[in-house]
Amino acid sequence: MLHVGINGFGTIGKRVADAVRVQPDMTVAGVAKRSPNFEATIADDRGYDLYAADGREPFDEADLATAGTVHDLIETSDVVVDTTPSGVGAANAPLYAEHDTPAIFQGGEDADVADVSFNARANYEKAVGADTARVVSCNTTGLSRLLAPLRESYGVEKSRVTLVRRGADPGQTGRGPINDTLPDPVEIPSHHGPDVQTIFPDLDIDTMGMKVPTTQMHTHSVNVTLESEPTTEEVTSLLTDESRLFLIPETLGIDGAGKLKEYTRDAGRPRGDVWENCIWAESITVERRDLYLFQAIHQEADVVPENIDAVRALSERTASAEKSIRRTDEALGVGR
Amino acid sequence: MLHVGINGFGTIGKRVADAVRVQPDMTVAGVAKRSPNFEATIADDRGYDLYAADGREPFDEADLATAGTVHDLIETSDVVVDTTPSGVGAANAPLYAEHDTPAIFQGGEDADVADVSFNARANYEKAVGADTARVVSCNTTGLSRLLAPLRESYGVEKSRVTLVRRGADPGQTGRGPINDTLPDPVEIPSHHGPDVQTIFPDLDIDTMGMKVPTTQMHTHSVNVTLESEPTTEEVTSLLTDESRLFLIPETLGIDGAGKLKEYTRDAGRPRGDVWENCIWAESITVERRDLYLFQAIHQEADVVPENIDAVRALSERTASAEKSIRRTDEALGVGR
Amino acid sequence: MLHVGINGFGTIGKRVADAVRVQPDMTVAGVAKRSPNFEATIADDRGYDLYAADGREPFDEADLATAGTVHDLIETSDVVVDTTPSGVGAANAPLYAEHDTPAIFQGGEDADVADVSFNARANYEKAVGADTARVVSCNTTGLSRLLAPLRESYGVEKSRVTLVRRGADPGQTGRGPINDTLPDPVEIPSHHGPDVQTIFPDLDIDTMGMKVPTTQMHTHSVNVTLESEPTTEEVTSLLTDESRLFLIPETLGIDGAGKLKEYTRDAGRPRGDVWENCIWAESITVERRDLYLFQAIHQEADVVPENIDAVRALSERTASAEKSIRRTDEALGVGR
Amino acid sequence: MLHVGINGFGTIGKRVADAVRVQPDMTVAGVAKRSPNFEATIADDRGYDLYAADGREPFDEADLATAGTVHDLIETSDVVVDTTPSGVGAANAPLYAEHDTPAIFQGGEDADVADVSFNARANYEKAVGADTARVVSCNTTGLSRLLAPLRESYGVEKSRVTLVRRGADPGQTGRGPINDTLPDPVEIPSHHGPDVQTIFPDLDIDTMGMKVPTTQMHTHSVNVTLESEPTTEEVTSLLTDESRLFLIPETLGIDGAGKLKEYTRDAGRPRGDVWENCIWAESITVERRDLYLFQAIHQEADVVPENIDAVRALSERTASAEKSIRRTDEALGVGR
Ligand SMILES: NC(=O)c1ccc[n+]([C@@H]2O[C@H](COP(=O)([O-])OP(=O)(O)OC[C@H]3O[C@@H](n4cnc5c(N)ncnc54)[C@H](O)[C@@H]3O)[C@@H](O)[C@H]2O)c1
Ligand SMILES: NC(=O)c1ccc[n+]([C@@H]2O[C@H](COP(=O)([O-])OP(=O)(O)OC[C@H]3O[C@@H](n4cnc5c(N)ncnc54)[C@H](O)[C@@H]3O)[C@@H](O)[C@H]2O)c1
Ligand SMILES: NC(=O)c1ccc[n+]([C@@H]2O[C@H](COP(=O)([O-])OP(=O)(O)OC[C@H]3O[C@@H](n4cnc5c(N)ncnc54)[C@H](O)[C@@H]3O)[C@@H](O)[C@H]2O)c1
Ligand SMILES: NC(=O)c1ccc[n+]([C@@H]2O[C@H](COP(=O)([O-])OP(=O)(O)OC[C@H]3O[C@@H](n4cnc5c(N)ncnc54)[C@H](O)[C@@H]3O)[C@@H](O)[C@H]2O)c1
Structure with a gap:
């Protein structure tokens, strides 16, 4: 013990x-x-x-x-x-x-x-x-979990990610913004890319950060240029097999973090926590060697x-x- | 069964x-x-x-x-x-x-x-x-639970309540407002008062409604003119004895619905639900026959x-x- | 000069x-x-x-x-x-x-x-x-302008006001809350009442404050128990005559601070500033000696x-x- | 006339x-x-x-x-x-x-x-x-103004843009979301890319859309892979010369749409309108042939x-x- x-x-x-x-x-x-x-x-x-x-x-x-x-x-x-x-x-x-x-x-x-x-x-x-x-960090954890299988299966030439971050955790009532989208940091690439490189030192990744008036989850718009050309189905199947990635099926009718966390609260999870990266299955798109997808990251839990x-x-x-x-x-x- | x-x-x-x-x-x-x-x-x-x-x-x-x-x-x-x-x-x-x-x-x-x-x-x-x-409704339920013991113990001459309502439930992403406080309804008294009168037909109550950009709880600012003159301590003790009223102790450091629901999620409640009216204990104030307090109502649960x-x-x-x-x-x- | x-x-x-x-x-x-x-x-x-x-x-x-x-x-x-x-x-x-x-x-x-x-x-x-x-302050100014003519014309026995305050000015991106209604201060009466008494030392007024995630205007739900019994029309006409009170006519279709400030921006005011208390005309209600109304206060301008x-x-x-x-x-x- | x-x-x-x-x-x-x-x-x-x-x-x-x-x-x-x-x-x-x-x-x-x-x-x-x-549309206008000079001066191999859109205009109080970041549309690429192609039919562009709880401006995180390798200074100077692009200097201390529109209101513009794309000058970054930047688009004005x-x-x-x-x-x- x-x-x-x-x-x-x-x-x-x-x-x-x-x-x-x-x-x-x-x-x-x-x-x-x-x-x-x-x-x-x-x-x-x-x-x-x-x-x-x-x-x-x-x-x-x-x-x-x-x-x-x-x-x-x-x-x-x-x-x-x-x-x-x-x-x-x-x-x-x-x-x-x-x-x-x-x-x-x-x-x-x-x-x-x-x-x-x-x-x-x-x-x-x-x-x-x-x-x-x-x-x-929560964001770097989310990116590492996604990039690890992609690197192993297809090789990653370059990754470009925009991280749209929640302004505060639900109880942090002193933090803003209330009605603004902030480039944060304004400098590009943001510190998130180098942080991912502490996990994958040879990875080519550029990240851009923003902050918005929500308390629930971060949302990433992800682009990965792969070294080979899998189909959308192959990528979907690869990601489905990862235990810490959850692919949100279209039929659940989940449009954002609100319904997503309602779902995990309904399911009886402690605190409604979402430990997995949540990837909208419909969003997974491969165009030639370019993979795109949206994922939501529960900052308090992953x-x-x-x-x-x-x-x-x-x-x-x-x-x-x-x-x-x-x-x-x-x-x-x-x-x- | x-x-x-x-x-x-x-x-x-x-x-x-x-x-x-x-x-x-x-x-x-x-x-x-x-x-x-x-x-x-x-x-x-x-x-x-x-x-x-x-x-x-x-x-x-x-x-x-x-x-x-x-x-x-x-x-x-x-x-x-x-x-x-x-x-x-x-x-x-x-x-x-x-x-x-x-x-x-x-x-x-x-x-x-x-x-x-x-x-x-x-x-x-x-x-x-x-x-x-x-x-x-959730708001009327919240007011009825509070007014019942007050009527029984002290008599209620008149009640005036402002209901600051959440704009949407957490998953209702189509509803606003995003950045506004709306008198809603603009007419005074709002329909909430008459609804409370379906429970207490002879109650004198005037209500005013607003809508704000939050998803968590309604918050009421309550004034009740009593028919007698209890002390603040007496009212506090009366309300403490009610099983569906929760008096938030100052020491918990809970400033709003965010920390309140974090607390119930931490406590392991299903969906973090708050079935009780939550009354800030510090807010309970009696000035002559006027009682004032703030209460938060979890619209999804009470x-x-x-x-x-x-x-x-x-x-x-x-x-x-x-x-x-x-x-x-x-x-x-x-x-x- | x-x-x-x-x-x-x-x-x-x-x-x-x-x-x-x-x-x-x-x-x-x-x-x-x-x-x-x-x-x-x-x-x-x-x-x-x-x-x-x-x-x-x-x-x-x-x-x-x-x-x-x-x-x-x-x-x-x-x-x-x-x-x-x-x-x-x-x-x-x-x-x-x-x-x-x-x-x-x-x-x-x-x-x-x-x-x-x-x-x-x-x-x-x-x-x-x-x-x-x-x-x-902006809130005290708003209340003083309203109470002055009421006191002069009808006498004020007591006033009870809930002040639903904007969390931050538009450029204050560091201030919250993002998704919460906070009793603020939790203590009742709030400091706003005594501040109004620096203007009217003998006024009986109890105020309750809240903070919400908006940046545009404060909104007050106002109750004034008068010493006489004017009609709603008389009060409306009294307030209409005050140069720093603007009574929003129902026909304009203005439901909150958003449309209100759009209106003043459209009208070509510098910064779209709203120097007047804005009172929803429909909301003015007199029930016996109790006057009720909603007013919005542009904190940056009044x-x-x-x-x-x-x-x-x-x-x-x-x-x-x-x-x-x-x-x-x-x-x-x-x-x- | x-x-x-x-x-x-x-x-x-x-x-x-x-x-x-x-x-x-x-x-x-x-x-x-x-x-x-x-x-x-x-x-x-x-x-x-x-x-x-x-x-x-x-x-x-x-x-x-x-x-x-x-x-x-x-x-x-x-x-x-x-x-x-x-x-x-x-x-x-x-x-x-x-x-x-x-x-x-x-x-x-x-x-x-x-x-x-x-x-x-x-x-x-x-x-x-x-x-x-x-x-x-406002977003397509913003992208066209930016891409036109880049295409003329350097050639554009491919563009990838994430559009973080405001949920509603300031007076649209019925629209959400209140506390959520929504992939919108979930499908990738979003319709914005094809719309830009109505202006530049041969452009290679992939766009991803989101919706967030703000009313002020859209914000784009832009990546453009150029066909040549200008310096950051050269791109900055090219964009500075465009009359409908405004490069926000770091010294102004403008961190988002709130301060930006405060600035244009202060400057006395009608309705505080921002007709130009607003590009954070510090954000302009060229890494080899990859250009990155953040721009804010005033949806009501551009x-x-x-x-x-x-x-x-x-x-x-x-x-x-x-x-x-x-x-x-x-x-x-x-x-x-
Ligand atoms: N909240 C998130 O979204 C998140 C996500 C991933 C990682 N993190 C990281 O996790 C760490 C903790 O963040 P958090 O959000 O849990 O913070 P928190 O503020 O919620 O909790 C920190 C706790 O530490 C206590 N504390 C403060 N000073 C202390 C001290 N000197 N000794 C012992 N305890 C002390 C505080 O009272 C509090 O209970 C940080 O490094 C943060 O960056 C946070
Ligand atoms: N959400 C709240 O905050 C709240 C609080 C107190 C009371 N209420 C009241 O409770 C009632 C339900 O509200 P809710 O928030 O749970 O609504 P909801 O929209 O969350 O749920 C309503 C459910 O009814 C289903 N439905 C729709 N039409 C139906 C039909 N014809 N037959 C059977 N099912 C149908 C919907 O699919 C949905 O599952 C309403 O009267 C509401 O005013 C709601
Ligand atoms: N903003 C409101 O909503 C509002 C409404 C009514 C009253 N007030 C009151 O007006 C006063 C000013 O508030 P504000 O919102 O304009 O603040 P602000 O922060 O917008 O402006 C204050 C200005 O003072 C400058 N400053 C700071 N320290 C200084 C110093 N030592 N000497 C000279 N200048 C200094 C700052 O750089 C800034 O330009 C405060 O007392 C506030 O409570 C504010
Ligand atoms: N608001 C934006 O952010 C924005 C930005 C760029 C483009 N647009 C586009 O501009 C167009 C107008 O959008 P808007 O935001 O100004 O809309 P709006 O709703 O603010 O204004 C539309 C006006 O048209 C009037 N109207 C409605 N039906 C009418 C009819 N049958 N005949 C004549 N008038 C009618 C309405 O009363 C209203 O005055 C839309 O195509 C929209 O997609 C809007």
Whole structure:
């Protein structure tokens, strides 16, 4: 049984904790938080040991029991998943090293925070036995999962992607824009392309980013110039076989993220989470060597199974990507 | 065991079906739908018998088995809950009468569609043994639950409410507004007040409606001039005791519907549904005989437990409101 | 000719400058800015002398000529209008005192920043000859204009207002919420009521605030319990006679701020500005002594004519409110 | 003097009328409308003769004088610009033919409604002396203006564009989405590419469309693979020279459509209209033969100068594109 500590119990952290909990080979060592808000109540309900990230006083005042400080959590964990806000992870890195505890960081950190930038489908092996890994961002995860099979089957000459990003997560009421489409960043290519190259160093990819007034999912318009000329049907079939890609059938009548998440909520998924890239099946189009498609990425969820796989890779318990991915997916319900 | 048929398997219908399913004394006789979209898939997953509202062909084409037509469903049901779009319920009413099957309508219909306009907390007894009842709209349900205990404990001289309504449900991508606050209706008082009077005929209430670009919840700014002068603490304690009112504690850090629904999703509720009126505890203020507060109403969910109670009332199996409400709440998880 | 300096050339400042420019008895002494963004270009196009609020370097680098520092501007001005962000005005106050230059502050400052809180229609005379005045906020201005004639004609027993506020101005892309209605502030009554009382100290008013994802206008749902019982027609006619209230006729087909501002843009107003409170004529309703109505307030514009009047009051050039208001309105085009 | 009739006085029609009015060689023969809403008031204010599209009764009732029916307008006009909703133009076509009046249609109609699909910069000559022309849609106009100089100077091998479209115009409060990014259409390539090919029949272009919750402007992420290898500076200088392209300098601090339109409103443009494609100068990037950039298109405005040029082309008064464009731009203020 792997004891996994979660440092930072917010959007990503609480999902990773719940995902750890349902794995047959892992258990939640505890979670570290700063303040006793509604998410602390949730940790308490789930029975996760609560560790104080900054000091125990606020929790004492709110009558929430804490099991120790973040140092105690790191000490008690076989692996720590750091899910603090971007930048804080890098500041925490020396802590994990000091305790000699393998650590996983998130995509908000720079690539050099860790030995390996990680995506389970694309480069699991590189993280096996590493001290630290960085699970790449939600957008990079989404692109890596899509590009990996395309590269293997057809070769990728060049990829051009426009990422139309949600302005805020549903609870982030302070963030905009309210009524605007922002080129963000204005510079082209955006940082997303180089981030994908931390997974595929030799990939030729140009990305353009925008920000729009939605809270639900990112949407990518993807163009991939392949090195060979498959048919639309062949590509569709290739992508259908990938467990972390969901091809939305036309008959479901799903026109966007709203109905998509209504569907997963209806299906009874925890938090209505969409762990898979969602590709509109009708949109898949091959014209000569040019593949086009639309995919939606649930920013809060797609990195969650990747974190689980990263834990297995660092701990060296599971040497094969396929085996870890299958285990994660079965336990969580990915691909169902 | 009561066999409950659901005619119209959309936003409200699918929730009512799932709520029926978890009741100890009810079972889903089947659900009627028009088209084989994603919600049909969900019905199928749940194992609900699917009846064709308009003809079986579209389902045959989509390879979805149907158990009959809507007539068959009505015949096989002890009670039918009609959750078709507003206006369609009235058109369906003769059908239920013809089959002599007690029927429950929704708030989109005019009051005269049914013998009784229904709210479990306020007037359960009036529906006991009736042939038909109309569960009042989400907004009226929210106001009735709040006003019932206030009337009983303090008397209500007059109520003035502004209803700031969500423009669309999350999947209704065709509805606006995108960037506007609309007086809607422009006329004052809005129809909401008279609708509340179908529950409390002698209540003095003036309502004003607006529509804004959100999809999550309605928000009410409520003023009630009471007939006596309780303290803020007394009102708070009165409302806390109501099972279908949730007083949001300040410590949770919940500033709006986004964090509120994140909280219920985190808590593992089906679809993250919020069946209760959510009242910001800090907002409760009594100034002389004037009570003020803010409440948020999850339009997709608050009428669901009411429909369950209405089924029990029409069927005459449970004569007491308290007993039905307690059963419904326990089975669903309301108030937890 | 009054020389009016504008310190802070943003949303309010640039409008005040343009309004000063068209007055027969005033001229723009210059405007002070911090950074050479697009608004600096506009100042330059208009021919306003540009003064550096923080240092001239950034302007030198952008090749924009500056006429001096903010001290020079204050020295050269008969009256200064401070339109810096909220809080900065208070910090600037000693500066104006030092130079012995009468100063006008905006509603983002606390009331004690100035001798008088000002609304032209309600208390012009109080500011005549004062050293400093604070033009109350957009919302308070909107309420004062409405309440003044009601108090005079009918007496006001009590007022209850819900203010549904726009989340951000059109260019403020960093502010939310994107998809939420927030009670803001959660506490009741909100600070808006006391702010109205800086204009009418003896007024009984309770206000409740919300924030929604729009950028165009605030919308108020207003209830006023009068001391007498006029008819709806009498109130309509009273309000029609006020130059800074615009009653939207039903025939125009204007359902919200979008069409309203399209109308003023079509009409050729500078920036499409709506200086008047816009009251939906159909919404005006009197039930016994209770008056109800909806009004929309263009946050960027309604305080502009008030600032002009405040300049006249401080300078003592125009002793009568009516005369100043008429002059301002004619020069700007208010009420046309 | 050319007498230009405008049939349909909505978003596009009122702008075309105002643009005709300021041309030295044209005058507004009259405008046809269906209903006496706020736009009819505007027509009246401007002194445009009002013709009844459907019958004079509604105008009589609203006390608005009409000069005749739409037939009278067509008869009295040298050229008619049809700016009715999409689909209505095609239905009107026989009317113009019957009266032998040259007619201009808008982009909401199919290409076969007219002899020529028109963009002033790209194919003015083709419309000279034609009976009918269709000014292509706002998006197609934006792409044509950009691609024309690129084709002439460097050759275009292929173009790939993602069009992130505003969900509604500011006054269209009934249209969504409120909180969603929709692939729209889901099929790839979208119809926008073929529409651009009505201007450049041999162009290789693939387009992908989305719809987002904004009302202000469309935003394009553009990729053009050129046939030669200019530098970024060369492309920037080429585009700077085009009168209907505006390159947003970084120093203005304009991050999206909100600040952009604030800038044009500040600058005093009628309705704050942005007739030019707005290209973020920083975004222009050439990597080998691949050009990338972001441009924003004001959907309500960019086709307006094109309609003016189309009038000149059909009337044969001005044979040269350059001459017409220069005249239009000077009279309107395009490029200033
Ligand atoms: N939200 C997303 O869409 C998303 C998607 C993929 C990756 N990420 C990345 O995941 C990481 C976490 O993001 P999030 O959205 O979950 O953030 P969040 O703000 O929702 O949660 C962060 C949590 O960390 C806590 N925290 C803050 N400072 C801390 C400290 N010093 N020590 C311990 N805990 C601390 C906060 O209280 C909060 O509970 C970031 O690197 C982010 O870039 C986020
Ligand atoms: N959505 C809300 O927020 C809400 C809240 C409270 C009450 N209501 C009321 O509940 C009722 C249902 O609303 P909803 O939001 O669930 O609508 P919906 O559109 O989500 O669902 C209606 C369902 O009925 C089906 N349907 C349509 N015509 C039918 C017919 N002739 N026969 C059988 N089925 C048919 C549709 O296919 C759909 O599945 C309405 O009266 C509405 O006013 C809705
Ligand atoms: N925007 C509104 O809706 C609105 C409505 C009514 C009242 N107000 C009030 O008006 C005031 C100004 O608000 P705004 O919306 O125009 O702000 P803004 O941010 O649009 O403009 C403020 C301007 O002041 C400049 N500035 C910042 N610090 C400065 C300094 N130290 N010295 C000089 N200039 C400085 C900024 O560069 C900017 O040009 C605030 O008190 C605000 O509360 C705003
Ligand atoms: N709004 C845009 O963003 C935009 C941009 C480019 C092109 N277009 C195209 O321009 C055309 C007009 O669009 P719009 O946005 O101005 O529409 P609109 O709805 O704003 O205006 C259309 C006008 O035509 C009137 N009308 C309707 N039926 C009529 C009839 N039978 N006879 C005469 N008048 C009638 C309406 O009352 C209205 O005044 C469409 O083809 C549209 O696709 C629109």
